[in-house]
Structures are given as C-alpha cells and as structure tokens.
Amino acid sequence: MLTIKDCRLVWPDFTADYSLSVENGTLCAIVGPSGGGKTTLLHMIAGFETPDSGELTFDGQDLRPLSPAARPTSIVFQDHNLFPHLTASENVSLGLRASLRLTAEERTLVADTMEAVGLHRLGHRKPGEMSGGQRQRMALARALISRKPLILLDEPFSSLDPSLRRDMILLVDDMRRSRPVTILMTIHTPDEVADLADQMAFVADGRVVASGLPAEIMQGPWVYRHRPESAG
Numbered sequence: 001m002l003t004i005k006d007c008r009l010v011w012p013d014f015t016a017d018y019s020l021s022v023e024n025g026t027l028c029a030i031v032g033p034s035g036g037g038k039t040t041l042l043h044m045i046a047g048f049e050t051p052d053s054g055e056l057t058f059d060g061q062d063l064r065p066l067s068p069a070a071r072p073t074s075i076v077f078q079d080h081n082l083f084p085h086l087t088a089s090e091n092v093s094l095g096l097r098a099s100l101r102l103t104a105e106e107r108t109l110v111a112d113t114m115e116a117v118g119l120h121r122l123g124h125r126k127p128g129e130m131s132g133g134q135r136q137r138m139a140l141a142r143a144l145i146s147r148k149p150l151i152l153l154d155e156p157f158s159s160l161d162p163s164l165r166r167d168m169i170l171l172v173d174d175m176r177r178s179r180p181v182t183i184l185m186t187i188h189t190p191d192e193v194a195d196l197a198d199q200m201a202f203v204a205d206g207r208v209v210a211s212g213l214p215a216e217i218m219q220g221p222w223v224y225r226h227r228p229e230s231a232g
C-alpha cells in the first residue's frame, strides 16, 4: 500500500499538503485543474521533490531517505526523459539494465514489450526520428518493463489522438492484470479512464480534495468548484 500522510511542500507561490492511500494493484487516476499539483505529487513520490514533513511509505517502507533510483518507482515524465543518442530498443532496455548488456531472455522481453506498444518495427529508430505519440509509447514501454511495483505516469498519452489514447490506456490496464503493479496516472480527460480506474483522486490547490470511486469523484461538488471559469 502507498501511504501519503500530511506531506508538505512549500514554495514561494505554492503550498502542497498531500494525504492519499492507494492499495496495491490499483490503477489510480489523478485528476484536477491545471496547476493544482498533480505532477508535483508524482514527483514527490518518485523522489524528485522532498516533503518538509509528513509520512511517505510503500508497503511500510519509508521512501523519504531513498534516492529516486533506489525507490520502488518508475516514472514517465511529461517530456518522456528519453536519450536522443540511443535507439528505441535501447531506450526501452534502460528500464531493465543501465549497462544495456542484456541476456537473451531480457532481449526477448524488450522485443515483446516493443510489440505490445506497437513499436516492434521501429526498434532501430532514435527518438528524434519518431512522432510524439511513438515517443510516448517508448517511454511507457520502458516504465512497464522496469519491474518496479509502483509506476507513475504523468499525462502519458496527451499527444495521442483519442482512439490511440484509449488503446494505450487499455494496454496499461492489461499490463497491470498480468503482473502485480500499482499505477498512478495523471490525466486531463477523466472520462477516458473512468471505467478502468479503481480509484480516482481529485487534486486542487496542492491537496487531494477527494479520493474514491471514479463515478463518485467525477460527480462531486469539487469538480464544479475548481472549474477554470469559476476561478476567482
């Protein structure tokens, strides 16, 4: 279980104070208005931001002293953090081994994962030779192959067209059913994930305003309160 309790981050123009629990094996969608603190929440879990106070544990282990690499997390950033000089297959392989020296079995796993995200013919291409959507799929493949139990996806499919976006959400759903993994995914279009997500957390003003079943969260008063046009 991921447990976040009163984790506070204070910046000159923004204060966050997060509390959220996510059971293992859950697909949890993080939704809410732009600038509300969704990305910052994922960065804190991954270790790129440090809370001044509060509890942050996964399966009882305190994550705060751990570096990002030592955490049980794999994150796909909005800019995909791909290496431009490596091919698509090599970028995906980094999720398994930083040295890129793979066993035969690991090479098969990379090929299977590339196939699962529809990139099996493009393994030799470099990120600069691929579309935005193909780069997103490559970054997703690298996170899925990492074997980390907690996967954090920050708007992973925003540059895909709606039908492909849905395919990728289904792929994420498939992957979590094939191995024990907990996924937190920020998304601007909650409708697209409402039927698959087990949990939805509404984040605004640096807080988890509400968390529960997607149908409940999407109908709650917080949705109207935090509409851009009602701001101010």
Ligand SMILES: Nc1ncnc2c1ncn2[C@@H]1O[C@H](COP(=O)(O)OP(=O)(O)OP(=O)(O)O)[C@@H](O)[C@H]1O
Residues within 6 Å of the ligand: 011, 012, 013, 014, 032, 033, 034, 035, 036, 037, 038, 039, 040, 041
């Ligand atoms: N390192 C930082 N230092 C200071 N302020 C920051 C930092 N990172 C983010 N912020 C601020 O924190 C707030 C929340 O940003 P965040 O990116 O988490 O929002 P978001 O909900 O993910 O937005 P969007 O949906 O637009 O991606 C914003 O006001 C942002 O400017």
